[in-house]
Amino acid sequence: MLRAGRSVLCSPRPLECPFLSSPDRRSERRDPIRQIAKEPGMDSDGPIALERRKAAASSLSPAQDCMGQDDPLGGPKVRRDNEGGPLAGPSSEGGATEARRGEAECGDPDCSSGGAGELLPEVGRTRTGEGPGAWFTYADAMIGPPRGDPIPTSPVISEITPAGDDDLQVNLDAHVPASASVHVVVTDARQVEETRLGVKSQFTTYCVKTATDLQSYSFTEQSVWRRFRDFEALHKVLHANHRGYFIPPLPDKNFIQAKMANADFVQMRKAELNCFLRGLVAHPFLYETEELRVFLGVPQDLCSSSEWQEVVQRAGARNLGRLSPRVDAGPTSTATELFEKMRRMGSPVKKESMKSKHGIPEDERQLRQESTKLKQLETFLSCTCEKARGMVQALEGELDAHLEMGAALVAFARYEDKVGAQCGQFTETGRHYATRAATLQKAGYASLKVHQVCQRFVTMTAGRLISLHEQLNLVPSGLLGLEDREHALDAVHRAEAVLERKRLRLEELRRDSAKKLGGAEASSKRFAELEFEIGSLERDVERLTGDYKVIKQRNQTELARCRETRHVALIGMARKVAQIQAEMNKSAAEAWRAMAEHLEKIMATSQK
């Protein structure tokens, strides 16, 4: 949802996007957002990107350090122009944050980096089944200290860097700044101990910072601490109260990992929660719901806040598309409920029965088709994800090969040079040594340079391709929303069935009492009861049908919206990836061409 939301928000043509508020409102609300951006912790690329840069700076050689600062993923641009930085916001969110998120996710065995991946063997899989996990590892590998880097000495690299850095500024086209009306960031996480009933336990809380200028919010800036349980509650309440909307997915609950709470896990969860919240505030309807406002706004512990309790209690009252407790409580309906549950288990059975009993209206049928389509889409998406991961891995492999070949050639060059120095520079043999050394060195440097240049682009590519993964993650929430509608329809049908039965019963009673003398009188109380029940059931049916219609409406708009955002996101992704790849290959071509020219020169001089 993050990606989808952002794509809407960051679309180069924001005015044409139906989900954005009018431009004048946007201009009003710039200030708080800008303020937030000024805070280092609230920088849109957040502490993660900073950390990442720091890590890169400290672990790589000085030359790479300087590259890190010019990194198009973040760095100066972000700070200079947070609103309009062409790459700053979006790409650093997409690249850094998620790359970081992916870092913890890389549970796959082929994950080449140590620590994180090995400690979290199942996370990546539980999230998306076979889903993509390992392709993040690349970014991870790049963030982490370079393992087994065979060229530790700086002179080599420092000679490579000066030429290339300017032309490496990738001019990826401008993403218009993210100017959501609500701006949310999960900035921090800390461990808290609590003692409940004498049992000590520990949990992690996350700092959620919000900046907004919406009238409905009672604040412009707020910062609250929430724990995972609270996020869960929010999700639950939202789902209960706003059925039919596609609510962004929460990260998976993982009891053991949460207890262990190692840094990588927390880091990953933080990114995921961020994604969840951003998805919510980017949602054209959910962003102004009371639940979200309370969640973001109440400074104290959520469980103990009265506002939240109210919200939760009200959840029952606005329960859309559910049978009222009264109907549910009846003896007949428990049986029906049970039966219904059994039917729900095997959905084909259910559909069969639905068809036989009630004709399915056209729009409902279409929506059901949509849901199968979504499932198909899921397989296509996951297949593409898989292949994208393969591609990133292949890119990574090529990168490694460049690195190692460069290293081998440079070592070779050094060796020739050393021997050549022993021979003396002015002898003929010495000259040959020098020539060879120079040649090999140039070749080695070219290869290393290609490695270095491409490294960033590959990270960016991986960051972009995550879009696919996000879309894949969104599918279940869509399915859930569509399921809500089916359940609502079921409820309508069930209520109708009950109503039907009651009516039959009433008629039967009437007939019976008509036969018996004085029977009508005797059972007048019974009639009244039944009539009352029928009345309330009729109201129920009406209400449920209304609910169903609302949910259906929501489903339809949500489907359209999601498709729209998905298309925008995916096309945007494809374009970005293509751009990045084009840029990467251009740089590589330049590096190689430069090397060929160098060699020409060397050959020319050695001929003399």
Place this chain on the structure above:
Amino acid sequence: MEGDPLATPGTSNGAGSRPAGQPPAYESVVMADAVSSSSLAAGRDSNYRKSSEFEITVTDPVKQGERVAAYVTYKVRSKTSMSQYKQGSSEVIRRFRDFAWLYDKLHERYKGIIIPPLPEKNAVQKYQMSTEFIEQRRRGLQIFVNRVAAHPKLKYSNELQLFLEATEDVWMMEVARMNQESGGAKKTINNTMQFFKDLGHSATNLMAGKSDDEEEDPDYLKVREYLVHLESHLIEAHRQSARLIRKQGELGIAVGEFGQAAEKLGKFEEGSLQDAFVHLGNHAGDLSTVSRDSANSLSYQFEAPLKEFTRMMKSVRAVMADRTNALSFLQQAKADLDAKRVKMNKLKSTPGIKEEKVVEAERERDQADLRLQNARAAYETIVERMNEELARFQKERAVEMSQVLRDFALAQAQLASETARSWSSLVTELQPAAPA
């Protein structure tokens, strides 16, 4: 193998003439003919790369015989301007064994000269007779003959002439005769004796705590050490380059697969995404082809020459072994002469010894002296040749290395820019496709 054009004897047009679209064979790079070297390379290579007197091609591999006895023959066409050759051009059929014979003979006769390497022997692959293997070998053989013909000394050799000119029958007879001459049985006995002598020699060296190296030119020792290291570096470079090329091929495949998956996804979704992802799929397919072709041609252009460098090192090693042998032979002759001298002096100073014995001892001493002189001459020839050869080798290698690396860079640049072009045209195609 049945459907293989190579498998049927009499196919006149085997892998020799490569079908259009295939990358240039790597000899064109190594031998720097018109294919790879544009005007840049034209003046540079004629000196030592390709012989100006010879034009030799190895073509038309044809499988002969059956099963285990099967072998492949090649057609060796040559054109020459050397006065030594009666006809200007000739065409003979040779098999790998004959090339190997040429190599051995040259090695035997021209000790101290770095004989260009033959392609590896590979018994397993040979019996599988895969087209690829045969093509690879054909290329290697062609380079071998051309290098021999380009060598300042070897090009005058009778062996080469025989190899290039003799008809099959004459060739067979000559080979048999020359093998006889070098003497099968005699040779082995000689070898055995030499082996024992060597043993004794190294034993004395051990006892005296010295090695032949002390007698060697210190410069040569340095060079020798260098060459040993060089080999390991070359092997590493070759390994890495092979890896890079393989990875590039893999990347191409991965991109292609991604494209296919994306295309499927796009076709499933209607509207703008469909167009966009179909474009993506098309381009990815193109990219895949481009990178596959490039990986193929790179393995000829880059990996194979590097591999040949490593093979060349083996020849160098053989030469170094010759030199060591010659030196130890020389040392032995010296020691022998000393012993004989001592013996003679002893005899002379012994009163009442028979005159014949002294004469005999003198004769022995003179013989030893002669042997020493011969050994010294042999050693010195080797040293002289080697100095020349090593200088040539170094120089040649410097140029070849630059050239191969340059071509590699150019190929990489081309691949990268083609890839870049494809991606950026995708960018432009996606631009209008993005929904307004």
